[in-house]
Structure formats: structure tokens, C-alpha cells
Amino acid sequence: MLTFAWASLVVLAALAAWAWRVRQRTAGLERRLVQASRELEALQQSFARFAPHEVVEDIIAQGVSTRSETKEVTVLFADLKGFTSIAERLEPARLVTLLNGYFEAMGQAIVSHRGHLAKFIGDGLLALFGALELNPWQTNDALHAALAMRSALAAYNARLRAEGLPPLAAGIGIHRGPVVAGVLGNAALMEYGVIGRTVNLAARVEDLTRVHDTDILVTESVRAHCDRRFRLRPLPPVEARGLPAPLVTFAVEAFDGT
Amino acid sequence: MALSETAARMEWGACWLEPAPIPRALATEVRRSTGGGLPVWASRLAPLPWLARAFARLTEKRLAHMPLALWDLIGLIVSQDNSCRYCYGAMRTVLKVLGHDDAYVDRIERDVHLAELSRTEQAALEFARRVSHANPRPAAGELEDLARAGFSRPAIAEIAYAAASSVFANRVATLLALPPEPFEGWVDRPLARLLRPLVARRLRARRVAPEPLPRPNDGPCAAVVAALAGSPVARVLREVIDDALASPVLPRRTKLLMLAVIGRALGCRPSEVEAAEGLRGAGFTPDDVSEVLANLGSPKLDGREVLLVPFARETVRYRNAAIQRHTHELWERLGTQEVLEAIGIAALANGVCRLSVLLEAC
Numbered sequence: 001m002l003t004f005a006w007a008s009l010v011v012l013a014a015l016a017a018w019a020w021r022v023r024q025r026t027a028g029l030e031r032r033l034v035q036a037s038r039e040l041e042a043l044q045q046s047f048a049r050f051a052p053h054e055v056v057e058d059i060i061a062q063g064v065s066t067r068s069e070t071k072e073v074t075v076l077f078a079d080l081k082g083f084t085s086i087a088e089r090l091e092p093a094r095l096v097t098l099l100n101g102y103f104e105a106m107g108q109a110i111v112s113h114r115g116h117l118a119k120f121i122g123d124g125l126l127a128l129f130g131a132l133e134l135n136p137w138q139t140n141d142a143l144h145a146a147l148a149m150r151s152a153l154a155a156y157n158a159r160l161r162a163e164g165l166p167p168l169a170a171g172i173g174i175h176r177g178p179v180v181a182g183v184l185g186n187a188a189l190m191e192y193g194v195i196g197r198t199v200n201l202a203a204r205v206e207d208l209t210r211v212h213d214t215d216i217l218v219t220e221s222v223r224a225h226c227d228r229r230f231r232l233r234p235l236p237p238v239e240a241r242g243l244p245a246p247l248v249t250f251a252v253e254a255f256d257g258t
Numbered sequence: 259m260a261l262s263e264t265a266a267r268m269e270w271g272a273c274w275l276e277p278a279p280i281p282r283a284l285a286t287e288v289r290r291s292t293g294g295g296l297p298v299w300a301s302r303l304a305p306l307p308w309l310a311r312a313f314a315r316l317t318e319k320r321l322a323h324m325p326l327a328l329w330d331l332i333g334l335i336v337s338q339d340n341s342c343r344y345c346y347g348a349m350r351t352v353l354k355v356l357g358h359d360d361a362y363v364d365r366i367e368r369d370v371h372l373a374e375l376s377r378t379e380q381a382a383l384e385f386a387r388r389v390s391h392a393n394p395r396p397a398a399g400e401l402e403d404l405a406r407a408g409f410s411r412p413a414i415a416e417i418a419y420a421a422a423s424s425v426f427a428n429r430v431a432t433l434l435a436l437p438p439e440p441f442e443g444w445v446d447r448p449l450a451r452l453l454r455p456l457v458a459r460r461l462r463a464r465r466v467a468p469e470p471l472p473r474p475n476d477g478p479c480a481a482v483v484a485a486l487a488g489s490p491v492a493r494v495l496r497e498v499i500d501d502a503l504a505s506p507v508l509p510r511r512t513k514l515l516m517l518a519v520i521g522r523a524l525g526c527r528p529s530e531v532e533a534a535e536g537l538r539g540a541g542f543t544p545d546d547v548s549e550v551l552a553n554l555g556s557p558k559l560d561g562r563e564v565l566l567v568p569f570a571r572e573t574v575r576y577r578n579a580a581i582q583r584h585t586h587e588l589w590e591r592l593g594t595q596e597v598l599e600a601i602g603i604a605a606l607a608n609g610v611c612r613l614s615v616l617l618e619a620c
Contacts, residue, residue, distance in 0.1 A: 133393045133575060134393065134394065134523070134524070134525050136522050136523065136551075136552075137553075137554060137571070140553060140554075227552070227553035227555065228553075229553070229555070257555055258555070258564060
């Protein structure tokens with residue numbers, strides 16, 4: 001009788017221990033699930049800065065997005081002038097610090113005017129306005145961003161001079177038109193990007209800042225869509241690489257509003 | 259995941275608006291709508307009674323067609339989506355009082371498809387989230403999908419209204435950085451657990467009889483109100499819009515300009531057109547309106563409108579810290595009543611313009 005009671009106790013204790021371990025494991029799994037969910041939510045919020053909401057949802061649900069669309073966006077292309085000679089004179093570590101400081105300042109100017117920093121290309125950058133969300137004021141935003149970049153670069157150059165570093169000069173080209181937007185790349189590297197003539201034209205316009213010796217140039221399409229309070233100076237048409245006809249551009253001088 | 263953990267991740271500033279005394283009549287009205295309590299917003303909005311009444315009435319759960327249980331779930335996911343600390347905390351607490359445990363609410367937050375919800379409920383919550391996002395606005399096909407899922411046309415209208423109501427509340431609460439409800443801390447106390455069933459009775463959505471469209475229904479937003487025909491919320495929305503436009507704190511034309519800007523930002527053509535028609539009587543030609551909408555500025559704007567027109571645009575999509583800072587700066591320049599009215603109009607316009615998704619299928 002006593003043996004049976006002991007045996008029952010042992011079985012009960014074993015069952016209790018087993019139940020306790022199962023509970024612990026379940027609680028552990030639950031904690032990991034909550035943690036994973038938190039990470040996923042953070043990732044989703046981070047992704048939303050790089051791609052439209054629907055694309056982010058596709059990627060989270062299916063791991064890939066095949067969504068592509070033609071949309072009207074304003075493309076801003078910026079590049080440093082004479083950077084190659086600066087790069088040859090500076091130590092690599094200082095060069096990287098200098099360039100990252102520049103990208104930081106330009107990025108803030110772009111993002112604070114509802115732009116999306118799409119890509120860094122060497123010492124250049126590509127920003128899009130109206131690509132991630134409907135933005136009826138995309139062209140004005142791009143021009144305000146360009147003017148903010150001009151001010152930010154002046155402030156950054158003052159810092160560089162104080163540190164004994166050479167100042168930087170940037171050229172900015174802006175064009176508005178249709179692009180094909182979607183997730184581009186291969187299995188190893190994918191990004192939300194845009195392709196099309198509009199992007200190439202913005203890059204060509206940026207090239208022309210050297211020809212016209214100015215810092216911000218825009219196309220006729222930008223002029224037609226922007227606020228009349230932007231002071232634009234028409235420039236003579238110039239042949240541009242890869243374009244069939246001379247390109248008419250306008251230098252952006254200032255904004256005469258508040 | 260406890261409320262505090264999720265809420266802590268939401269960017270939220272300190273409320274700069276001091277509580278004000280609440281007139282007795284307003285307090286009675288608010289208590290009637292909220293089931294007895296005087297929420298945090300009542301004393302903050304008291305200096306502008308129409309806005310306090312609008313908050314109470316637009317968030318009141320008196321519905322004729324949609325499943326009642328969906329109202330609070332829609333409030334939760336829209337508030338979470340808009341990162342509104344105040345509304346999110348309040349909605350989670352309400353759900354808890356109504357008998358849902360934290361784990362259930364967590365599952366809905368994580369993914370409505372993983373929670374113990376029917377397919378039709380999941381479809382309704384997804385639709386509500388898309389109405390709130392409006393990026394892009396839900397298309398006619400999405401309304402048809404909901405109809406195929408089993409919702410009647412008036413029920414779909416109420417689901418969209420539930421999302422728009424939350425969009426409105428989220429904006430008022432976020433722009434003012436309202437502090438969390440003390441109610442949040444109360445709900446887990448032992449005594450509160452005992453009282454929960456009693457409180458839950460007062461917090462549950464109520465089924466009411468369908469109502470005909472309010473007459474007259476003209477002026478701005480008439481089309482959206484008409485799309486709610488058959489539901490008692492149509493009358494609520496009409497009266498709130500009329501109260502807002504009749505308030506003398508800001509000129510009617512300033513409010514219509516804000517509505518037009520928000521309509522343009524959300525791609526809501528009907529709101530833009532109705533606002534432009536209203537502005538014609540206020541000395542704005544169609545070209546003037548076009549100029550304001552194209553550039554968010556015009557020599558025809560007065561000093562206050564120069565501030566409020568771009569502000570209206572900022573209320574459509576925002577980062578909490580930035581919009582709270584902007585609203586505070588505006589308050590320093592304009593004062594309490596004018597800023598409250600600007601917030602109320604912007605919040606209302608954001609709700610109405612999102613609700614105009616209902617016109618897609620008309």
C-alpha cells in the first residue's frame with residue numbers, strides 16, 4: 001500500500017515536473033514570438049522609409065514584391081564637383097568622414113522636405129519626391145530641398161574650413177516626369193528604385209551645372225510645375241550627352257515667399 | 259506585450275495645453291457620450307466647446323448596421339497604425355474592460371490574419387487600416403470585396419466611418435500630445451477587476467435603429483454625409499461639420515481652405531471641389547483656389563492662413579515629434595482657441611476626406 005502511494009507520488013511529481021517544463025518552454029517560445037514580432041514591426045517601420053507601404057506589405061507577406069508601376073515623380077540628382085582631386089589629396093579615413101558628413105547634411109535637407117533618399121552613387125546621391133506617397137507638391141518640395149541643401153552645404157563648408165579641410169561644391173539637377181518604380185535587383189541584393197528617361201535626364205541636368213557654372217539647375221517640366229515664387233533664371237540651351245536636342249534649363253536663385 | 263511596452267515605443271511629447279474648467283452642460287453631454295466618465299480630452303478641449311462635443315459624438319458607438327464588436331478593434335488598429343499613444347492606450351484599456359486579454363489584443367496588433375477572427379472581420383479590419391492609410395486610397399474594388407465578404411452597403415459605410423472617426427481622434431490627440439488616461443492604470447487593480455462587468459456595459463457599442471439622411475444636407479462634405487445614408491452616424495457627421503463651420507473663431511474661408519488642401523493631399527476630389535465652391539462666396543475665384551492648392555500659398559491669404567494652409571498639409575501624414583512641435587509653435591503664435599479650431603478642422607477634414615472612399619462605388 002505504502003509502495004503504491006510512493007509510486008503515485010513519484011508519478012505525480014514526474015508529471016508535475018514535465019508540466020512545469022512544458023510551461024516554461026511555452027513561455028520561452030511566447031517571449032521569443034513577442035520579440036520577433038517587435039523586431040518585425042520595427043523592420044516594417046524602417047522599410048516604410050525606403051519603399052511604399054504596399055511594397056513593404058508584399059515583402060513581409062511573400063518575401064518579394066513584383067509590384068511595379070509608372071508614376072510621376074520629381075527626381076533630384078546631386079554630385080560633388082572636383083571631388084576626385086580632393087579624394088587624391090586626403091587620407092582615406094578623413095575622406096570617408098568628410099563624405100559622410102556631407103551625406104548627413106544633404107540627407108537631412110532632403111528628408112525634412114518630404115524627399116526620399118533613394119541611393120548614394122559614389123559622391124553623388126539620388127533623391128525622389130512623390131515616389132513613396134501621393135504628393136501633389138512634390139516639385140515645390142524638391143526645390144525647397146535643393147535650397148536647403150545649398151544652405152546646409154554652406155554651413156558644412158564653414159565647419160570644414162575651421163578644421164583645415166577643403167570646402168565642397170555640389171551640383172544639383174532636378175527633373176519631373178514619369179518613371180517606372182518597383183523593387184529592382186537579384187536574390188542577393190534588392191532595392192526599391194526607379195528607372196526611365198526622367199532619371200537619366202536629371203543626371204544630365206546635374207552635369208550641366210558645370211557648363212553653366214551654377215549649383216542648382218531645373219528643367220522646363222520643373223519650371224511648369226513649381227511655385228512662381230521660386231526665382232528662376234533661364235539659361236541658353238546646351239547640348240547634353242545622350243539627348244537628341246539641346247536642353248533648356250533654369251538656374252534656381254531663391255524663393256521669394258515665406 | 260503589455261500596453262506600456264508598445265506605448266513606450268511611440269514618439270510622444272508633453273501636452274502644452276493646460277486643462278480648463280468644463281462648463282456643466284458640456285460635461286453632461288460628454289458624460290452621456292462616454293458612458294459616464296470625463297476623459298482627459300474633455301478639459302483640454304473645453305475652451306472650444308464644438309470640438310469637445312465633436313470628439314464625444316464622433317467617437318460615440320451608436321451603430322445601426324456594422325458588427326458592434328468591430329468598432330473597438332478598428333479603433334485599436336487605426337490608432338496603432340497612426341502611432342497615437344493616447345488613443346492606442348485608451349482603446350487597449352477599453353478592450354481589456356470588455357473582456358479581451360492582453361494576448362488576444364497582441365495577436366490582433368501583430369497580424370489580424372493570425373488572431374481568432376472570422377474572415378469577414380479580418381477583411382473589415384484590413385479595409386479600415388487602408389482607409390486610414392489612404393496611401394493609396396482604397397479603390398472601388400476593395401468595397402466590392404467587402405460586399406462579397408458579406409457586409410451590406412450601409413455596414414461598409416459604418417466600417418469606413420469607424421476608421422474615419424479614429425483618424426479624427428488620433429489627430430486631435432496626437433497634435434495636442436494628450437497625456438494617457440488615468441483609466442489605463444486603474445484597469446488592472448483588484449477592485450477594478452470586480453467592477454469590470456459593470457463598466458463594460460457602459461463601454462459597449464450600442465445597436466440603434468437606422469435613420470434617414472439628415473435634411474438639409476448641403477454645403478461642404480454633403481456627398482460624404484449622403485454616402486452614410488441609413489446610419490445614425492450620417493446625422494452626427496452632418497451636425498459636427500455644420501458646428502465646426504459655424505464656429506466664429508476662425509473665418510469660414512480659412513476652414514474651407516484647410517479642407518481643400520487636405521482633400522488635395524489625399525486625392526479626394528469631391529472635398530476639394532465642394533470647398534472650392536464654398537470659397538467662391540468668400541471672394542476666392544477658381545484661379546485663386548488653384549493657386550493656393552498648387553503652392554500652399556498666395557498673396558490672397560491673410561497672415562493666419564499663411565500659417566494654417568501649410569499646417570493643414572502637415573496633418574495628413576506626419577512624424578509625431580515633428581507635428582507636435584509644429585502645433586506647439588502655432589499655439590505660441592495664435593493662442594489656444596484658434597489652434598484648437600485649426601486642429602479640429604484639420605482632424606475633421608482628414609476623417610471626411612478618407613471617408614470619401616465611399617463615393618468610389620457611387
